[in-house]
Amino acid sequence: MLDSLDTSRLLAAVAALLLMAVAAAGGFWWSRRRRPLVITTYVPSTSTPGEKVALDNWLPRIAEELGQVDFLPVEAVAGPGGDQFGKGLALMKDGKYPAAAKCFERALKVGLTGTYVCGALCFLGRIALERGDLQRSVELFLKCLAWPSLTAEAAFSAAGYLHRVYQCAGMTRDAEIARGIAARCSSDRVSLNLRVLADIESHVERARRGQRPSGARRGLRWLSGLNRARLTAALRPDR
Numbered sequence: 001m002l003d004s005l006d007t008s009r010l011l012a013a014v015a016a017l018l019l020m021a022v023a024a025a026g027g028f029w030w031s032r033r034r035r036p037l038v039i040t041t042y043v044p045s046t047s048t049p050g051e052k053v054a055l056d057n058w059l060p061r062i063a064e065e066l067g068q069v070d071f072l073p074v075e076a077v078a079g080p081g082g083d084q085f086g087k088g089l090a091l092m093k094d095g096k097y098p099a100a101a102k103c104f105e106r107a108l109k110v111g112l113t114g115t116y117v118c119g120a121l122c123f124l125g126r127i128a129l130e131r132g133d134l135q136r137s138v139e140l141f142l143k144c145l146a147w148p149s150l151t152a153e154a155a156f157s158a159a160g161y162l163h164r165v166y167q168c169a170g171m172t173r174d175a176e177i178a179r180g181i182a183a184r185c186s187s188d189r190v191s192l193n194l195r196v197l198a199d200i201e202s203h204v205e206r207a208r209r210g211q212r213p214s215g216a217r218r219g220l221r222w223l224s225g226l227n228r229a230r231l232t233a234a235l236r237p238d239r
Contacts (some may be wrong), residue, residue: 059207060138062162062174066145067181071152078116081107085116088123097127114149121147122154129161129196134207138165145181152185159185160192161200168204 078085088103104120104127112120125140141158144150159181166175 059135059165059169059171060142061171062142062145062166062177064177066142067177069145069150069155069181071155071185072115072149074119074151074153075113075115075149077113079110079112081110081112082116083107084110085112085120088120092123092127097130101127114147115151115154118144118147118150118154122158125158126161126193126196129200129203132199132203132206134165134200134203138162153190156182156185156190157192161196164197164200165204168201169208 084103084107088100088107091097091100091103101124104124108117108120121140121144125137125144128134128137128140141162144154144158145162159178163175163178163182166172166178
């Protein structure tokens with residue numbers, strides 16, 4: 001009878017350890033899915049890149065000083081990554097967003113001049129919106145606006161989409177700053193995609209729900225706690 005009880009406790013302990021190992025491996029794999037964006041700036045003249053991004057607990061926020069930046073004309077030279085940048089534009093026009101994103105990322109890694117870096121960041125932000133990755137899109141749009149070589153065209157697109165995101169998220173201050181930037185650089189050569197603007201509200205709602213533990217996550221937490229209790233009981237010596 002005692003041997004059977006000890007065996008049951010040992011099996012329960014092994015099962016609990018296996019489940020905890022699987023959960024840990026899954027969390028490690030998920031955390032490594034997103035690769036960091038590598039940016040190499042091709043600089044014909046001396047300049048120092050910098051960022052002015054204030055982070056919030058939910059969505060990255062826009063710094064007030066970004067509303068006062070000056071705009072530069074697009075440079076004549078794209079840099080070593082110009083071919084990949086052009087391919088990304090063509091793929092984006094055809095709606096092939098994942099392939100376009102890879103081209104823009106390669107272009108940034110190989111090297112682009114400052115204004116083309118700004119453009120690539122803006123296009124990547126737009127692609128992230130197409131994918132419904134709201135957090136990523138806001139981060140990229142803010143990087144674009146904070147880039148030293150900011151063009152009016154990129155600023156209009158980035159700020160226009162940010163205005164809608166912040167508006168739907170109820171972040172009035174940030175929405176007003178973004179609206180002010182877009183108003184300063186509006187151009188007939190650039191327009192916002194109405195379908196993307198309409199989809200932003202649903203993206204915001206999904207992102208908000210994502211901040212709360214899902215049913216599966218709550219179940220995993222409960223299971224982890226239950227297994228921990230069983231493991232403790234199994235390893236506790238009989239009194």
